[in-house]
Amino acid sequence: MKKKVGIIGSGIAGLSSAVRMAARGYEVHVFEANGYPGGKLCEISIGNYRFDAGPSLFTMPEYFEDLFATVGKKFSDYCPYQKLDPITHYFYEDGTRYKTHASAEKSADEMAVQLNGNKKDILHHFENSKKLYELTAETFLHQSIHHYENFSFIDLMKISANLKTLNLFTTMHDINHKKFKDAKLVQYFDRFATYNGSNPYEAPGTLNVIPHLEHNVGAFFPKGGMVSISRSVYNLAVELGVHFHFNTKVNEIKVEKKKVIGLSFNEVKREDNKHIDVAKSEFLPVDLVISNMDVAYTYRKLLPNEKHPEKTLNQPRALSAMVFYLGIKKEFPELGLHNIFFSKDYKHEFDRFFKQQSLAEDLTIYINISSKYEKDDAPKGCENWFVMINTPPHTGQDWDTLIKNARKNIIAKLSRILNEDIESLIEVEDILEPRIIETRNLSWQGSLYGNSSNNKFAAFLRHSNFSSKIKGLYFCGGSVHPGGGIPLSVLSAKIVDDLIPKK
Template sequence: MAGGKMGELRLAGHRFDRGPTVLTVPHHIDALFTLCGEDPRAHWRYQRLDPGFHYHFEDGTVVRTWADQDALAEEFATRTGTGHDRMLRFLKRSREKLDITQRVFLERSLHVPRNYLNTSTLSGLLRFGRIEPLTSMARSNAALLQAPKAAAILNQFASYNGANPYQAPATLNLISYFELALGSYHAEGGMYTVARALEDLARRQGVRFHYNTPVERIVVERGRANGVVVGGRMEGFDAVVSNADVLRTWRTLLKDQAAPRTSLAQPRSSSVIVFHWGVGRLHPTLGLHNMFMSGDARREYDRIFRDRTMHDDPSVYVHISSKMNPQDAPAGHENWFTMVSAPNNSGQDWDALVERTRDHVHAKLSRMLGSDIASSITCEAVTDPRTIEALTDSPQGAIYGNSVNGILATLLRHPNFTRRIDNLFFCGGSVHPGASIPLCLFSARITADLVRRRFKA
């Protein structure tokens, strides 16, 4: 099945996306079609959401994110008490962070010296202080917004990278810029349509897919990657690009090779528990993306990152794709992708944690929506860190590779190549520049460029 973490699940007449549900910068996906001389609109379609998200607080406050920046700032000012100007300043600062980092490392390998020798990178490096690498997201947002609800909403974007906003540098505030300013989009037919459209595009370009035939080993001879072993047979190639999690690549596929120590020794990012629920009732007040905020987010992050367990009052994300694709659920029903952040798997009793979390999520949603949720659930499938590890071979079920909590995390992320083995490259969410669909596309572009340069006559 195509897609990796961007998978799909079908359950009792419902269709669910298994992984990503939030689509940003769709033109980066379009660019792949254009590059191949095709019209992207002939193969997949999307539309901008307005509002994007609905954030629900325990006191009944609901904050919506609007596509227009003035309307967004006004919504935050009215509902959270932050200043209109403060919110606009947040967006401006995030834009600046994106501008600087995009030139310095999102679009380039950080590990190739010649990449530092151009004016855009050098000017980015000179403005490095502007990305706030030494302040935490939470501290920066509290100081600027002066409104706990606004800060809580903006802090939770750290979870898009499996990070803790109380530890992660405020640089990560650029993540929210993708969604709040550049826009939140809906892929017609659901996110899995994107994976399918890209698979078809690749086939038309001559790519051959071999599903359910894992690579067992990367063959290295005289310091050079020559091919892979699949089903016990060697297949020779000029270059090997591994999109599997980098830890797995070194530990399993290259287990006889000396692995880089520092980048592989970094802590892993967090994971999630997802309840895929068929819900036998329509909820007109809910949108496509709904976030039910924890009453104590600080404690939630402590429980996940310090105590490595689940919080009793988690932030709960409910994505209902049937709001936009009615065919994703039977008439009169909805499909709820109900997700809470979780620690990665280090041997916790997941059966017990899933049971407990389900009870807490039922109670929280029932309380905040004013109706009994448990009694309207008609079917359920559960994804937990063990499932994610089993389905996508990501060690410990970490969704985003290594953690980006520390200041040096970006620098310590594994490069898109290795100086130890020639003709071997790495791409995807576990290596530079990071996880999520937009960053995976940047990663693919950097790697393609490295391969092209390596084989340029």
């Protein structure tokens, strides 16, 4: 008889785990509280506009190629994607504008001219970022760091010989500030801290590894939009015979003698983004459980009788977000797929997030417009604007007031910089905000990426991909090692696969 695994959640890591476990011959059951796969990686439609609802930047497709290769398939056959050039359009209130490109040389050329930088220094920064990746990826990203036998003597020697390059003891901002004279260039490189929801003024310089992904490897666009990524992994899982239980919420992981024995679950319906039970609880005996639910909620909601690793669960959370989905009845040729409108005072913006748990008036705004590539995402002559700002995680703020003020400030800033009355161009509108992110995806405090990396020990303070107390319990997804974002979430599924004994 086949061994059974129950996977809680069909986020991108849950789907990836489903593929890997089916490939190993397990009978796989995925329980998903929502009515669709993908978790945060999903889409919404408003009138004649389609929007990718969550992630919009796709990096490291090689991790998906690796996933599909485990069953002899090619990711690009299921989800064709293209390399972006240009990558992002940048805008400042003082009129400065530039674009980044697929070629690091070309980006450095343009940035050097527009930001009074030195091309050699910029290229050196990209190169350094690559070095950091090569130094850390194998040891800290591609395997569990909670199994000490995974650390080879050679790895440790290599890392200790390169401690200076790792910049663990200096903040990302301090490194960037020391390297570049122009404040806008510093701001440019500091922004990469937000790629995992962290604060560049606190996070260690090691996070300067992030530009490597975009500048040396590239940014990509999947045909059909970001949702094609989760759909393609879901389709593969279905082909492999995975059983999906949608609108079904797991309410307890049953444990006996410190070993997982099964899952109890309920059929639910979603009302006001909350999941409401509509049927009696059922039970499925399983041999293994992989939780793709936020690890804090996995313990607090599904394992009420077990001892919780409070120190790990209570680490400060990464940033959350507000997204205004706007149907805009005009086309803007100066905008591209990814656009950033920087704030004037970045330090103040991050102090407001992390010290006051609030928002500055002048905010850095990101706009994603998938209709630049997928014409059907908006009516002719129109564009689908995904307008996002970062916010602190949800700790009980007066969000209604914050949203009202942020919306007003965003529209005013975009109208100023684009020299257009944006309010009058809005045809349809919807919003995603921290409270919704929390209840819709069951992500504690609505954090986009689990714990923040605002601390040099953050990598070790993230929960491991297995329970050391309960046999048969594993964890994947953005709230556990190696961290948040699509690429790392997919890697977490590989790590779980490696941890589950092959016999």
